[in-house]
Amino acid sequence: MDISGGKAAGARPGYITRERAGVALLFLMNGFLVGAWAPKIPEFAERLGLTESMLGVMILVFGLGSLVMMPIAGSQIGRFGSSTVSRATALLAVPTLLLLTWVDGLWSGAVAIFFFGGLIGAMDVAMNANAVAVEKYMRRAIMSSCHAFWSLGGLLGAATGGYLIEHLGVSGHAALVTILAALMLAAAWTLVLRDAPHPEEVHERARLPRTALPWLIGLMALFCMIPEGAVIDWSALYLRQELGASITASGFAFAAFSLTMAIMRFAGDLVRDRFGAVRTLRVCAVISVIGLVTAGFAETGTIAILGFALAGIGISNLVPIVFSAAGNLPGLRPGVGLSVVTTMGYSGILLAPSAIGFIAEYSGLAIIFAALSILHLVVLLLSPLARHADGVRHEQDGKPG
Numbered sequence: 001m002d003i004s005g006g007k008a009a010g011a012r013p014g015y016i017t018r019e020r021a022g023v024a025l026l027f028l029m030n031g032f033l034v035g036a037w038a039p040k041i042p043e044f045a046e047r048l049g050l051t052e053s054m055l056g057v058m059i060l061v062f063g064l065g066s067l068v069m070m071p072i073a074g075s076q077i078g079r080f081g082s083s084t085v086s087r088a089t090a091l092l093a094v095p096t097l098l099l100l101t102w103v104d105g106l107w108s109g110a111v112a113i114f115f116f117g118g119l120i121g122a123m124d125v126a127m128n129a130n131a132v133a134v135e136k137y138m139r140r141a142i143m144s145s146c147h148a149f150w151s152l153g154g155l156l157g158a159a160t161g162g163y164l165i166e167h168l169g170v171s172g173h174a175a176l177v178t179i180l181a182a183l184m185l186a187a188a189w190t191l192v193l194r195d196a197p198h199p200e201e202v203h204e205r206a207r208l209p210r211t212a213l214p215w216l217i218g219l220m221a222l223f224c225m226i227p228e229g230a231v232i233d234w235s236a237l238y239l240r241q242e243l244g245a246s247i248t249a250s251g252f253a254f255a256a257f258s259l260t261m262a263i264m265r266f267a268g269d270l271v272r273d274r275f276g277a278v279r280t281l282r283v284c285a286v287i288s289v290i291g292l293v294t295a296g297f298a299e300t301g302t303i304a305i306l307g308f309a310l311a312g313i314g315i316s317n318l319v320p321i322v323f324s325a326a327g328n329l330p331g332l333r334p335g336v337g338l339s340v341v342t343t344m345g346y347s348g349i350l351l352a353p354s355a356i357g358f359i360a361e362y363s364g365l366a367i368i369f370a371a372l373s374i375l376h377l378v379v380l381l382l383s384p385l386a387r388h389a390d391g392v393r394h395e396q397d398g399k400p401g
Contacts (some may be wrong), residue, residue, distance in 0.1 A: 001162055007198050010168060013210075017134075017138060018191045018218075019134045019137060019138070019191065019192070019193035020134055020138065020142055021133050021188075021191050022188045022190075022191025022192035022193065023086075023127060023130045023134050023142075023146060023188075023192060023193065024145070024146055024149045025152040025185075025188035025191070026086055026090060026123070026127040026130070026185075026188050026192065027127055027131075027146045027147065027149040027153065027186050028150070028152060028153040028184055029090060029153060029181050029184040029185055029188070030090075030093075030120060030124060030127065030147045030150060030153065031149065031150035031151060031153025031154040031155075031157070031258075032121050032153035032154070032156055032157040032159065032180065032181060032184065032326070033093060033096070033097060033120065033153075033157065033175070033177070033181055034120060034153075034154055034159050034232065035153060035154035035156060035157025035158040035159075035161065035254065035255075035258060035337045036097060036157035036158070036160075036173070036177045037097065037100070037157070037160065038154075038157070038158045038232055038233070038235070038236050038251065038254045039118070039161035039162040039165060039236050039247070039250065039251035039254075040097070040100070040101075040161065040165070040170070040173075040174075041055070041236055041237060042234065042236060042237055042240050042241075042247070042250065042320070043170055044058075044100065044109070046059075047104065048103075048104070048105070048106060048109050049160055051361065052237075052356045052358075052360050052361040053357055053359050054106075054355070054357075055237075055349040055357050056354045056355065056356065056357020056358050056360075056361075057110075057354065057357070058109065058110065058113050058354075059113075059233050059247075059354040059357060060351060060354030060355075061110050061113050061114050062114070062116065062117030062350065063347075063350030063351040063353070063354060064093050064114065064117070064350075064351075065115060065116065065117030065118035065119075065121065066102065066117045066118055066120060066121025066124075066346065066350045067118075067121070067346070067347065067350060067351070068118060068124075069119065069121050069122040069128070070121045070122060070124070070125050070168065070343075072122065073085055073089060073121075073122035073125040073126050074125055074129075077125070077126060077129050078197060079197055079199055079288070081103070081194065081196055081197050082090045082126050082127075082129035082130040082132075082133055082195050083130055083133075083192045083193060083194045083195055084194075085122075085126040085129075086123060086126035086127045086129075086130050086192060087185075087188075087189060087192060088329075089119055089122040089123040089126055090123050090127075090185050090188075092119050093116075093119040093120060093181075094122055094178060094181050094185060095178055096112070096116040096119060096181050097116075097174045097177050097178060097181075098174045098175065098178050099112045099116070099276065100112045100113065100116055101170055101171055101173075101174040108189075111326065112193070112219045117204070117350070120131060121346070121350070124346075127146075128143075128146075128342075129195075130164045130192060130193060130195065131143055131146045133195040133323050134192055134193050137193060138219040143319045143320060143324075144265050144266075144268040144269050144317070145265070145266055145269070147240070147265050147319070147320060148261075148262050148263075148265035148266040148277075149262075151258045151262035151265055151316070152258070152262040152311075153257075154258035154261075154262075155255050155258035155259045155262055157177065158236075158251050158252075158253075158254040158255040158258055159251065159252065159255035159258075159259075160251075161173065161177075161314055162236075162246075162247045162248040162249070162250060162251030162252070163248050163251070164176060165247060166178075166247055166248060206363050211331075212400065213385070214329055214331055214340045214341060215340065215344075216327060216382060216385060217322060217325055217326050217329070217341050217385055217388075218326075218340045218341045218343075218344035218345065219324070219344065219378075219382070220379050220382050220386075221319065221322045221326070221341045221342070221345030221348070222324050222344045222345055222346050222347065222348040223348070223375040223378050223379050224315065224318040224319050224345065224346040224348075224375075224376070225319060225323055225345045225346065225348040225349040225351050226313065226349065226352040226353075226372065226375055227292060227315065227369075227372040227373075227375060227376065228315050228349055229286070229348060229349035229350065229352055229353045230321075230352070230353055230368070230369065230372055231253070231254060231257050231308060231311065231312075232254060232349075232353070233353040233356075234353060234356060234357075234360070234365055234368075234369075235246065235250075235253035235254050235257065235295075235304075235308055236250040236251055236253055236254060237250075237304060237365065238253070238295075238304070238365040238366070238369065239252075239253050239301045239304055239305075241365075242364060242365055242366060243298065243299075243300065243301045243304055244301070244369075245301035249301050249305075249352060252305050253301075253304060253305050253308045254383055256305045256306075256308050256309040256310070256312065257308040257309060257311060257312040258312065259309070259312065260309045260310070260312035260313045260316070261312035261313070261315060261316040262316075263316075264312070264313050264316035264317060265316050265317065265320070266382035267325035268280075268316065268317045268320055271317065272317070272321065272390075276323050276387075276390055277324070277325070277387060277388075277390045278383055278384060278387050278390075279357060280321060280386075281317070281318060281321050281322075281379070281383050281386045282380060282383050284313070284314045284315070284316065284317050284318050284321075285314060285376045285377070285379050285380040285383065286314070286317065286380065287310055287311075287313050287314035288310075288311050288313075288314025288315050288318070288373070288376045289314070289315070289373040289377060289380075290310055291307050291308065291309070291310030291311030291312070291313070291314055292307065292369055292370060292372050292373040292376070293307070293373050294307030294310060295307030295311065295369045295370075296366050296367060296368070296369035296370025296371070296372075296373075297370055298366075300378075307369075314376070318376075318379065319345065320343070321386050322339060322341065322386070323342065323345075324388075325385060325386050325387075325388040326340070326341035326342075326388075329388055330388075333381045356368055
């Protein structure tokens with residue numbers, strides 16, 4: 001299907017379409033690669049002889065790669081459309097886990113992780129832009145379910161990663177992940193909605209807002225996503241080194257987090273329609289605080305995994321609500337609000353975990369996971385701002401269908 005800017009005339013397309021399946025597969029693949037990376041981190045650190053602070057630098061390089069490539073991807077979307085950029089970045093991302101497996105030195109490891117982070121981030125921007133295009137074409141909200149497929153991919157990658165590394169070896173695991181990612185991309189290739197270039201949106205997003213509201217919501221996104229990045233990058237190492245879990249069990253931390261997050265994101269639109277954005281965000285923030293404190297003070301790997309599962313329930317709908325609020329701010333174009341909020345949010349998930357590495361070398365990871373709950377208490381205090389997210393529901397209720 002090719003669209004050139006406007007909505008298709010006539011009846012609204014069905015709930016499940018080829019275009020929706022195509023972008024969902026991209027989210028699944030991206031999450032799968034990130035999930036498969038999580039249980040590889042302890043082995044990667046051991047192979048390169050990294051201390052926790054040195055591993056923190058490597059994770060910082062991952063974040064820098066993403067932050068460098070994200071705006072580049074955005075500019076290319078303006079020139080070529082999101083479908084072209086999403087497929088190109090996905091194709092380049094497929095072999096990156098093999099590259100991370102083959103490196104054996106600090107500098108080669110830094111280069112590999114820079115490109116891994118860069119391509120994952122660039123693909124993230126492009127597939128989210130394509131999801132927006134599919135929403136406009138379908139005249140339905142699909143973003144929450146797309147992010148649910150990302151969480152599902154993370155679950156598949158993390159839950160199987162430790163087992164596959166133990167039984168197939170590091171190279172065998174990376175090869176199988178590469179093959180499966182390639183198959184996901186092949187399935188999505190012809191389904192992805194082909195949207196027209198829109199350079200005027202890129203130009204519009206370059207203008208930063210001068211009001212405080214989008215920056216406050218950006219702060220909410222930042223504080224929502226820092227704990228998520230910490231779980232992705234440090235949960236396996238926490239279980240392995242501080243709680244004495246096996247390689248297989250250590251992978252279940254992020255797997256449990258991803259499973260509960262995926263389930264709640266699939267249900268997210270229904271929950272928000274029933275209870276409203278503010279109440280949903282408040283309940284989710286409280287659950288996340290309980291989960292992070294439980295994980296931080298756990299004395300066994302099982303209790304920590306339970307804590308991370310609770311955190312996944314809580315964090316699941318924080319980011320979608322905040323992003324929805326950013327796109328519905330009064331007097332501000334959606335692209336402008338989203339550009340501020342997504343940049344601030346992703347900087348938290350990409351850059352903050354590196355700082356955690358430096359702190360953990362002196363304090364340990366347990367106290368850090370418990371302390372991260374404070375960030376979600378701040379989100380709880382700012383929760384009235386989430387009322388802007390309900391603009392999505394009201395707008396959809398007024399649409400013909």
